[in-house]
Amino acid sequence: MDYSYHKPVLLKETIDMLSPKPEGVYVDATLGGGGHFREILKRADGRGRFIGIDRDEDAILNARNGFSEYGGNVEFIHDNFKNIKRIIENLNLEGIDGIVFDLGVSSFQLDEESRGFSYMKDAPLDMRMDRRARLTAEQVVNEMDRETLKKIFQEYGEEAWASRIADFICERRKNGRIATTGQLVEIIKDAIPARARRKGPHPAKRVFQALRIYVNGELEILESSIKDAVDALNPGGRICVITFHSLEDRIVKNTFKQQAAGCICPKDAPICTCGHKKAIKVLTPKPIYPSPEEVEGNPRSRSAKLRVAEKLRF
Template sequence: MSSFVHTTVLLEETVTALCPRDGGRYIDCTLGGAGHSERLLQRSEPGGQLLALDQDETALRHAEDKLRPYGDRVQLVHANFRRIREVVRELEFGPVDGVMFDLGVSSPQFDEADRGFSYRFDAPLDMRMDQTQPTTARDMVNGLDEAELIRIFTRYGEEKFSKSIARRIVHRRAVAPIETTGELAELIKEAIPAPARRTGPHPARRVFQALRIAVNDELGALEEALDGAFEVLKPGGRLAVITFHSLEDRIVKHQFQQWARGCTCPPDFPVCQCGNVPQATIVTRKPIVPSAAEEIENPRSRSAKLRVVEKR
């Protein structure tokens, strides 16, 4: 097992957006390399409390060592962030002053070949963020019918060659199961016309993203987690979310707009009949993105967007 090395994205911007203070309570729903968690603890000294969740046991083991100096100011929990309500209730940690999400896959998950996230290494098809869950990418690639594979590649990867890729997979697995990331990446390349392979990112990128999202039910978990996070916030508390692709960002942007929306009556109604009032104020009218310097230092930060909302 290699060491858990992860460069934190939008570190100061995210922590500052949560307005950490002495005595505040904060939740990091995506512990990862613990960069955001550590800075939240530093900025809320001496009495700030932190609850940190992660479904990756490797990340938790790393963070336990990194955050040990903060003692009982921090609690680490092995859980998918969709369970935020339940965890907060069990630990009697709410209501809280701030919640943050740093979505997507951490660098160690990409860089450790045996996790099966990357087309850069030939490894068993896995892609589970929580390795205690039963379903792997191998199970999906070899078990789902052609129509479902097309749906996943189109919806989660926005892959325009979904049909030809799914057809190639089904034909190949009829001969023998597809076992590794290398096999799958080669199949994808074979299914995409040569002109399309010559430009842009690696031809397997979109399908690998789609499978990862499907294996971990990332979008369903995000929708549940946003509702849970907003529920456990106290009035005046803030929710900060870093996204890395348009599917996530669309969900976050839409949910923030829903919370911030007031009256939904037709504009020609002289008096409001719906009674709806805004539940939140959007802090970031436009998302915060990494600086040019951060993009140079950490190329994986280029697609990051930070959105922040404050509960009324």
């Protein structure tokens, strides 16, 4: 697999906000092609401790080869970032000085045909970020009932034609299992009226997004992972999160807001009983977007948003 063409999204903006310092401890929770990780190393002059985490074993194997010159300063963990608390404990770290989450599917997963993430290439319906996981998109499409499919497409893809697409899938699978991305794309195209297909993004984009999110449980783990990462930050440490659609961004925004709040008791409560204390200062009241030049050079960055917070110094 060729990783040399990887274009990390919002690279300068993310690393500027993270502000890595020599002798610090930094975590890339979504290693991917290592673009953000490499820049963190450069900014910190390779001095400190640097941890890359990814649930995709290909990313870990590539990184172990690509960053070998840094020796014991770098460590790569094949795991899900939902386990960030355990990972940090296992590494005997008392705290970290910065962490980056670049959410969603990586360029390589999209471009690797066998992974089944892309609606532009005919491949087996898989979509697992971690190939050790049991659930695949093929199982979801062929074994979930109509109402469940509809709910997945509506909630995770915000697909206006969710009901009709679910109907067409259930009807088509009577003739045999839907095994490839190409088959699913054709079903989606058949389900969406031609006039609706002429506007907006590729007609399969939202359904493929929804299936990927559902198969990998992406949204369910996000809030708790951010909270665990904030807990692990040293005072003054920073957390940077890049999202690519509104569902992710809403969770990040709301979690930051909660972590930056004092009392979270109901407004009509006579006294505070929650004991909640401010943990962070949000550094991006509004998200940072890619520049027009970046979007032109890397269309996949179009929907990216960066939010950043800093651990309070008590």
